[in-house]
Amino acid sequence: MIVINERSPIPIYEQIIQQLKELILKGAVTSGEKLPSVRELSATILVNPNTVSKAYQELERQGVIETLRGKGTYVCSQQAAKITPEMLEQIRQSLKQTVLEASYAGISGEQLKTWIDQYLLELRSGTNA
Amino acid sequence: MIVINERSPIPIYEQIIQQLKELILKGAVTSGEKLPSVRELSATILVNPNTVSKAYQELERQGVIETLRGKGTYVCSQQAAKITPEMLEQIRQSLKQTVLEASYAGISGEQLKTWIDQYLLELRSGTNA
Amino acid sequence: MIVINERSPIPIYEQIIQQLKELILKGAVTSGEKLPSVRELSATILVNPNTVSKAYQELERQGVIETLRGKGTYVCSQQAAKITPEMLEQIRQSLKQTVLEASYAGISGEQLKTWIDQYLLELRSGTNA
Amino acid sequence: MIVINERSPIPIYEQIIQQLKELILKGAVTSGEKLPSVRELSATILVNPNTVSKAYQELERQGVIETLRGKGTYVCSQQAAKITPEMLEQIRQSLKQTVLEASYAGISGEQLKTWIDQYLLELRSGTNA
DNA sequence: GTGGTCTAGACCACT
DNA sequence: GTGGTCTAGACCACT
Numbered sequence: 121m122i123v124i125n126e127r128s129p130i131p132i133y134e135q136i137i138q139q140l141k142e143l144i145l146k147g148a149v150t151s152g153e154k155l156p157s158v159r160e161l162s163a164t165i166l167v168n169p170n171t172v173s174k175a176y177q178e179l180e181r182q183g184v185i186e187t188l189r190g191k192g193t194y195v196c197s198q199q200a201a202k203i204t205p206e207m208l209e210q211i212r213q214s215l216k217q218t219v220l221e222a223s224y225a226g227i228s229g230e231q232l233k234t235w236i237d238q239y240l241l242e243l244r245s246g247t248n249a
Numbered sequence: 250m251i252v253i254n255e256r257s258p259i260p261i262y263e264q265i266i267q268q269l270k271e272l273i274l275k276g277a278v279t280s281g282e283k284l285p286s287v288r289e290l291s292a293t294i295l296v297n298p299n300t301v302s303k304a305y306q307e308l309e310r311q312g313v314i315e316t317l318r319g320k321g322t323y324v325c326s327q328q329a330a331k332i333t334p335e336m337l338e339q340i341r342q343s344l345k346q347t348v349l350e351a352s353y354a355g356i357s358g359e360q361l362k363t364w365i366d367q368y369l370l371e372l373r374s375g376t377n378a
Numbered sequence: 379m380i381v382i383n384e385r386s387p388i389p390i391y392e393q394i395i396q397q398l399k400e401l402i403l404k405g406a407v408t409s410g411e412k413l414p415s416v417r418e419l420s421a422t423i424l425v426n427p428n429t430v431s432k433a434y435q436e437l438e439r440q441g442v443i444e445t446l447r448g449k450g451t452y453v454c455s456q457q458a459a460k461i462t463p464e465m466l467e468q469i470r471q472s473l474k475q476t477v478l479e480a481s482y483a484g485i486s487g488e489q490l491k492t493w494i495d496q497y498l499l500e501l502r503s504g505t506n507a
Numbered sequence: 508m509i510v511i512n513e514r515s516p517i518p519i520y521e522q523i524i525q526q527l528k529e530l531i532l533k534g535a536v537t538s539g540e541k542l543p544s545v546r547e548l549s550a551t552i553l554v555n556p557n558t559v560s561k562a563y564q565e566l567e568r569q570g571v572i573e574t575l576r577g578k579g580t581y582v583c584s585q586q587a588a589k590i591t592p593e594m595l596e597q598i599r600q601s602l603k604q605t606v607l608e609a610s611y612a613g614i615s616g617e618q619l620k621t622w623i624d625q626y627l628l629e630l631r632s633g634t635n636a
Numbered sequence: 637g638t639g640g641t642c643t644a645g646a647c648c649a650c651t
Numbered sequence: 652g653t654g655g656t657c658t659a660g661a662c663c664a665c666t
Binding site: 637638639640641642643644645646647648649650651 | 652653654655656657658659660661662663664665666
């Protein structure tokens with residue numbers, strides 16, 4: 121369910137984080153569900169275990185998943201997600217940056233809004249991106 | 250007119266690129282206008298000349314500015330901007346990623362759209378962000 | 379009487395050790411009293427028997443409890459507790475470490491001392507923490 | 508200035524974190540000061556660069572130090588330290604645990620308080636522990 | 637020069 | 652079985 125793009129400038133552990141979050145939001149992986157172990161996932165997606173481990177640790181720090189010692193890693197109930205003002209500002213900044221690039225490329229605000237709606241729909245319906 | 254944040258996760262040369270593009274879109278710097286030299290700008294914003302140079306090179310590669318040997322660096326007329334399908338896809342991806350993070354933080358699509366409109370307004374009116 | 383927190387960073391067997399020691403110090407479990415068997419306790423607190431077994435072994439090693447083959451596990455008379463210089467040093471170190479973290483968090487020495495008195499009172503009065 | 512104990516149960520990266528915090532609290536390393544680079548420190552204390560890097564990243568997350576890309580790592584002005592309720596509770600818990608062990612070892616509350624004062628004095632006077 | 641990421645593989649504590 | 656730590660060493664982006 122997770123696909124790594126080795127040529128992407130986005131670090132592999134970030135790709136894992138993003139895709140797991142997407143799977144959770146889509147409901148493909150639900151609260152309380154056990155995730156594949158570090159070794160399993162690393163074997164499946166052909167990535168070093170350390171890299172998967174780094175992704176899991178970061179997701180735990182963000183309150184998305186939790187680790188029970190010796191038992192495995194589980195998806196948290198999502199109301200636990202911790203949002204800080206810094207995270208909010210970072211989202212605003214990255215949106216701003218995207219809009220700037222889009223303006224440069226001649227993409228209208230309307231087009232961007234349509235894409236937002238499309239993607240939100242995908243998330244809600246659990247469709248693949 | 251350019252302000253660098255050393256602590257930002259965005260590389261300094263990227264900050265220069267973004268802010269120059271923003272200034273151009275806002276009309277604060279117009280087509281054909283001469284930009285400060287690498288040395289001038291690096292002295293003004295207290296940044297290593299290599300870093301400014303890297304920003305200028307990237308902007309030139311993107312068709313935003315052009316360097317005339319011995320004469321200086323000038324803003325291109327903007328219809329020249331080259332939009333490739335890859336750039337378009339990259340914009341879609343970064344928008345998608347922002348929406349994903351926003352969803353996680355409980356930010357609605359409506360909120361994101363409002364922010365887009367706000368920012369576009371800023372660009373058009375030439376107001377500072 | 380023992381409550382395990384699976385999410386705690388403290389290993390489960392350590393939690394058992396701590397809580398048993400606390401119960402003994404509070405007088406809720408007295409010298410010579412028989413403890414539940416490994417199987418009983420593991421069934422009560424929903425923990426793997428190996429984990430309870432590990433806790434009991436460590437408590438025995440520390441001279442807190444003793445196992446009589448075929449008869450069960452009993453609380454030792456507590457003057458038997460063996461304090462080595464290493465244990466003393468370890469206590470000093472962990473106190474030092476706690477004070478360091480507290481200083482960082484802006485917690486005063488007075489506050490720490492108040493907490494110590496509070497907790498000692500709890501132990502003596504047998505109140506629950 | 509940093510000494511690693513390979514036999515300690517405390518992870519090496521944690522030892523680095525603790526000792527750097529101690530050096531900062533003692534004023535041996537002051538706000539704005541540049542720390543040794545990852546490579547330098549790793550060579551000095553004979554530890555793998557990855558391990559030092561992990562310590563630095565965690566300290567940055569805690570707001571103790573900050574990394575300027577390509578320039579190095581610097582001590583933050585300490586009012587920036589972020590204290591969460593979870594951290595406070597964790598400090599209380601580790602104090603409680605220490606008091607419990609101390610009680611078991613026959614160490615009085617008074618003794619513990621004396622040690623606290625001693626260590627705080629060391630921190631303030633910049634004396635070595 | 638700086639730190640960040642990644643692989644490969646070992647070892648360990650915990651359940 | 653589970654995840655966490657660590658070494659050794661490569662490569663990369665940024666200043």
